[in-house]
Amino acid sequence: MPLKTAAFYSTHKIDLELGTKVVSLESGTNNALLSNGTHIAFDSLALAVGARARTLTCPGTNLGNVYYLRSIADAHLLRAAIPNAENIVVIGAGFIGLEVASSLVQQPTQVTVIEAENRVLARVVAPELSRFFASAHVDRGVRLLTSRKVQSLVGENGVVRQVQLEDGTLLDADLVIVGIGSVANLELAQQLGLLVMNGIVVDSQSRTNRPNVFAAGDCALFRGPFNASGLRLESVQNAMDQSRVAASVIAGADKTYDSLPxxxxxxxxxxxxxxxxxxxxxxxxxxxxxxxxxxxxxxxxxxxxxxxxxxxxxxxxxxxxxxxxxxxxxxxxxxxxxxxxxxxxxxxx
Amino acid sequence: MKLLIYDHDGQLVELEDVSAKTLMLGIRDAGLNLTAQCGGCASCGTCHVYVDNAWQAKLKPPSELEDAMLDVVEERRESSRLSCQIELTKDLDGLTVTLAPGSAFE
Structure with missing residues (x-):
């Protein structure tokens, strides 16, 4: 699903190296080693490395039919698996978990959503909206279990069959979808010795603590005068607006990130x-x-x-x-x- | 099907054999400069187009959501639509639109 065509990059004099990884970045140098064996020198570096799905850590997570939803490849795999499922268990009642549950309602399947917090969307909306969305899902046939934690995934022949909760409850499950948040990709920032918390720490110009290195989007933790503890926003608006600020500053403009999320x-x-x-x-x-x-x-x-x-x-x-x-x-x-x-x-x- | 698109510079771009599901996807897949930030769910207003007079009557009227989102775009006109909400059906072969200001990715 290309957001931009090849022509877009060539018109804007951007060399696009797909299928190439940055293998290492040495702290103190302005040089990157690429997976194709070449080195590339830079004046400025922008880390737009995103985040990955947080993985379940309980026993049984390696079983078949346990899915995450982060990339288009994940989406295709999940879509192919859904028609064969009778009991779907969604772990996590955040945006991903609830959006998946809502798109499954047309299927002749039992959908159960398990949430460790005492309400759905606890991290992102007010309690009144949590109640509103909980009712919306329950009214449409979703079984919703809040304040419950997963103990383990139980399988048979390498494929998930049941989800066991900490209170001992066993739920039938032939398909498990995990949506328990994301983790910023920090490896390259760490190689460079940059300041990281649960994201790469940047200021209001999207600059890290190394003046010629910038970060933007899901991987960046923005610390400004009004949010000293930092804020890692995972949204389209943030990814686009913050990277525009980074690009403008790299190009020499004096811009600060103050968009309303x-x-x-x-x-x-x-x-x-x-x-x-x-x-x-x-x-x-x-x-x-x-x-x-x-x-x-x-x-x-x-x-x-x-x-x-x-x-x-x-x-x-x-x-x-x-x-x-x-x-x-x-x-x-x-x-x-x-x-x-x-x-x-x-x-x- | 065919689409006729006037880009932000007023240049006419003719798109042949378009098989995209919506007008926004057809324009974007062709590599024209259209932000379409939210990816097609009428959440951002950055795929705004002006529909050529002759074609306006052939389109289903905008939903309340689309209508509300059009209130946020730059320079709304009578002919304003969000291209992500226009499904490309056979009767729209030859649809002609102009990319509105504010929909360009700068």
Whole structure:
């Protein structure tokens, strides 16, 4: 699934070396050894090495019919395996796990989702939205088990047959899909002796602690004045905006990364759209709706910092516009009964 | 099928034997400069095109989601559509569109 054609690279004078790995980078030199045996010297280096799926560590993970979903190859393998499955167990109720579960609902299979946390999407949305999505899945026939951990995968003839939970429960499973997060690819950064945490640490110019080395996207942990502990965002928006900043800075421009983060997730006929980040929120306000609509506004000391909404695209767009260009207070929103689209219209007049 | 695309410089590009599922994929697969950041689920508004007058009536009207997303694009017009939401069916052979500003990957 090429995002750009070969012509794009040649037009922009980019030499694309597919099927070639950087074997080693020596700390202190500006030289990379490639898997084809050649060396390449650089003035600047951009690490856009991504992340890989976090793997299960319990017994039985080497059994057949245990899948991860990260690459298109993973997707093809999984798709081919699904029609033969009767009992599918999804481990992890994050975006990957729930999106997979939602796409399996047409299949005549029993789908069970297991989550170690006490709610779905615990890392990414407010509890009200967790409840909303949990109901959405259960109503459509998914069996959802939260606050449960996997003990082991049990197999027969090398193929998974059951999933055993820590509480002793045994679930039939002829197909297991694991979606328990990602791990940044840190190996090259470590060879260079760069500062790494759970990502390659970069500043607001996407620069690592070595001035001519940059990192962007899923592998980068952005530490700015407002997030001292660092933030590794795994999203399309972050990958594109952060790498543009890196490219601009390498090309000599003075650019800083200050894009408003946004995310989405499609599950069944529900479109979750998030703008901003809820970290540091001191209060949240629910704007209830129906079984197919809901939103939550997050505030930090009366300033709106994040809006999570389901099937309210106009609200999401209005929030993206308003949060990006200025301050929206709780009072502003109370004045319009939390109808942020109305607030946008009022402000644009 | 055939697609006629006016690119961001106003150049007409004729695409022959297009077999893509959606207009966005047809344009992108041909290597034209179209951001299409979200990959085709009406989440980002960066595959915005203007549909040639003659073709507008042949398209299904935009969904509420697409309509809302079009509110976020630069220079929305009557003829604005998200190309990812236009399924390439046989009756659209010869579809003519112009890539809108803001949809180019800079």
């Amino acid at each position: 946004w995310f989405w997730s499609d599950q069944y006929d529900l479109k979750l759209q998030i703008v901003g980040l809820p970290c540091g929120a001191t209060e949240r306000v629910l704007r209830p709706g129906t079984a197919s609509e809901i939103s939550v506004f997050h505030f930090q000391n009366d300033t709106c910092i994040c809006v999570e909404s389901v099937n309210r695209p106009r609200e999401h767009i209005a929030a993206r516009r308003l949060l990006a260009c200025g301050k929206v207070t709780k009072q502003d929103l109370e004045d319009v009964d939390f109808d942020i689209s109305a607030l946008m219209k009022r402000q644009s007049k």
